Amino acid sequence: MANLLWLQGGACSGNTMSFLNAEEPSACDLVTDFGINVLWHPSLGMELGENLRKMLDALVSGEMPLDIFVFEGSVINAPNGTGQWNRFAGRPMKDWVADLAKVANYTVAIGDCATWGGIPATAPNPSDSEGLQFLKRKHGGFLGGGYKSKAGLPVINVPGCPAHPDWITQIVVAVATGRGGDLTLDEFQRPKTFFTSFTQTGCTRNMHFAYKVSATEYGQRKGCLFYDLGCRGPMTHSPCNRILWNRQSSKTRAGMPCMGCTEPEFPFFDLMPGTVFKTQTVMGVPKDMPLGVDKAGYIKLTAAAKAASPAWAEEDIFVV
Ligand code: SF4
């Protein structure tokens, strides 16, 4: 039986909501099928006050083993590095994080705030927030670049705003059942099994992307959201069109642009007015290209695509 503790720092609880909606496996399956002992979780934890404090102290002292330490939300350092703005069980949350990360077999950061600081760490970052092992793209974060959990892995980052429910539970099950060593992580410590392909992989609008046919309104069924509406699908690593949301759909399938929420820079352009859901261009060419495509290649490709575009690409082919 693996002991799991889930704590929450500077967060909106979005990843908790996501976790509770997991289906394959569900949060209940973790307990009944995979023998995970959820010691405490912000929405499920039974212990309060002194009892909770005793349990945390027992984990820190090693009296009780901590197999999986899950952290959701940013680590808050304000004011002046004290962390007093985010207290939990009698002390700054950041002190608990430092102590628990030392004794955990695996440390897992869930969601953008825990991985890279997310929205709380966006300039001017008043809460002096950071992620467990990154601040945006910069390696280090609260635990420092050299941190490794007892099992020898750095923080396992499962980003997203929020992370997809099943990414969370599948990673938790992998480490709880002794397969943590099989996980390969990318340069941002994201499990490659989820974060090697792009949001665009499997998007139903790929034909429209190829022929440079643009969607001009949210929810429009034809057209690609890259050219006008700021879709970041071609440069965002996520399986959102392979592992569907609610097993049904995805943002881009429903006609909403991908905002790149699994990348360290999210939210892009620091949410400056006019930058959200709007493709940023220089002389008519997108500032951010599909990953690996250069400007000259993009211009050639789109000119050819536009010239070759068939008539049906401009029609709503989803009408039956
Ligand atoms: S809508 Fe986005 S993800 Fe889909 S094809 Fe267009 S750019 Fe790619």
Ligand code: SF4
């Ligand atoms: S489609 Fe993009 S913004 Fe939406 S959840 Fe996936 S990676 Fe995040």
